[in-house]
Amino acid sequence: MQALVLERKQQLALREIDLDEPLAAGDVRIAIDTVGICGSDVHYYQHGRIGPFVVDAPMVLGHEAAGVVVEVGSAVRHLQAGDRVTMEPGIPDPASRASRLGIYNLDPAVRFWATPPVHGVLRPTVVHPAAFTFRIPDNVGFDEAAMVEPLAVGMHAANKARIQPGDVAVVIGAGPIGMVTALAALAGGCSAIVIADPVQPKLELAASLGPVTTVNPAREDLATVTAGLTEGWGADIVFECSGSPAAAAGVLEPLAPGGRVVLIGMPGEPVAFDVVAAQVKEARIETVFRYAHVYPRALALMASGRIDVKPLITDTFAFGESVRAFDYACAMPPNSVKVQIDLGAG
Numbered sequence: 001m002q003a004l005v006l007e008r009k010q011q012l013a014l015r016e017i018d019l020d021e022p023l024a025a026g027d028v029r030i031a032i033d034t035v036g037i038c039g040s041d042v043h044y045y046q047h048g049r050i051g052p053f054v055v056d057a058p059m060v061l062g063h064e065a066a067g068v069v070v071e072v073g074s075a076v077r078h079l080q081a082g083d084r085v086t087m088e089p090g091i092p093d094p095a096s097r098a099s100r101l102g103i104y105n106l107d108p109a110v111r112f113w114a115t116p117p118v119h120g121v122l123r124p125t126v127v128h129p130a131a132f133t134f135r136i137p138d139n140v141g142f143d144e145a146a147m148v149e150p151l152a153v154g155m156h157a158a159n160k161a162r163i164q165p166g167d168v169a170v171v172i173g174a175g176p177i178g179m180v181t182a183l184a185a186l187a188g189g190c191s192a193i194v195i196a197d198p199v200q201p202k203l204e205l206a207a208s209l210g211p212v213t214t215v216n217p218a219r220e221d222l223a224t225v226t227a228g229l230t231e232g233w234g235a236d237i238v239f240e241c242s243g244s245p246a247a248a249a250g251v252l253e254p255l256a257p258g259g260r261v262v263l264i265g266m267p268g269e270p271v272a273f274d275v276v277a278a279q280v281k282e283a284r285i286e287t288v289f290r291y292a293h294v295y296p297r298a299l300a301l302m303a304s305g306r307i308d309v310k311p312l313i314t315d316t317f318a319f320g321e322s323v324r325a326f327d328y329a330c331a332m333p334p335n336s337v338k339v340q341i342d343l344g345a346g
């Protein structure tokens with residue numbers, strides 16, 4: 001089949017690749033309609049690796065996908081051919097200790113699309129376990145459904161924060177993950193978000209998402225603005241979504257006493273952590289790695305209108321333009337958030 005293949009670092013090709021995929025009893029075969037380009041896809045394209053994961057053989061990219069079921073395995077009951085679906089890209093070993101504990105995202109054996117050596121889904125069809133395949137509500141488009149994957153990260157972060165109704169949250173970073181974290185935090189009960197990013201067009205888009213105050217750290221101090229909105233108390237929650245080592249080191253400054261920090265962005269180097277500054281606020285520090293158990297909730301929030309991801313889908317390319325789409329995503333204009341590729345199955 002035709003697929004977008006990362007041959008090696010900085011070399012992409014839309015070409016034929018032989019992917020033999022038998023359909024097991026618990027699987028479905030899906031015709032792919034829409035795939036979002038993730039920062040990780042771009043990182044593999046540019047650098048050929050992320051941490052310990054190295055691209056040392058040709059690999060199909062893409063993991064943020066939605067499509068249409070075209071074939072179901074003999075044991076599948078909740079899906080049928082013609083169903084519009086979105087898929088969780090990480091498949092754990094269901095018998096693993098992590099899976100049995102409900103933390104299947106932390107299973108060391110998890111196989112995740114477009115993480116070496118597992119092929120991604122920028123291709124016409126894929127076979128996937130039905131248990132990790134979710135029907136899309138009728139009023140949710142394929143483009144929105146392909147946003148469930150990044151939104152799931154924000155949903156998981158909102159869960160980890162244990163939001164209480166009326167909480168004020170700071171979100172550091174207004175990239176795609178910062179945006180979806182703000183949406184999930186508002187849907188989860190936050191009354192206000194303060195979002196910080198040095199790129200002004202991103203702040204302008206973020207301000208349109210709800211009760212969001214924007215901070216450009218080039219001109220304003222995040223802790224000062226947050227204090228001004230909270231009678232000097234600080235934010236109940238700080239979500240670090242930038243991955244900037246300096247930002248990660250500064251998460252305690254806008255935080256209220258008794259507050260929670262959720263670390264989502266992944267700094268490329270170790271970050272010095274001020275233990276005493278955390279202790280005097282009794283800060284609770286949480287981390288996230290991908291997500292678990294949030295796809296149905298994300299889809300339900302989209303269907304209900306409580307979360308609208310459409311403003312974040314800024315650019316769409318045809319499958320035949322996939323290489324151009326990736327080059328565009330490598331040099332994203334400041335007013336772009338999410339680039340998607342339309343394979344046209346739906």
Ligand SMILES: [Zn+2]
Binds near residue numbers: 038039040064150
């Ligand atoms: Zn992603």
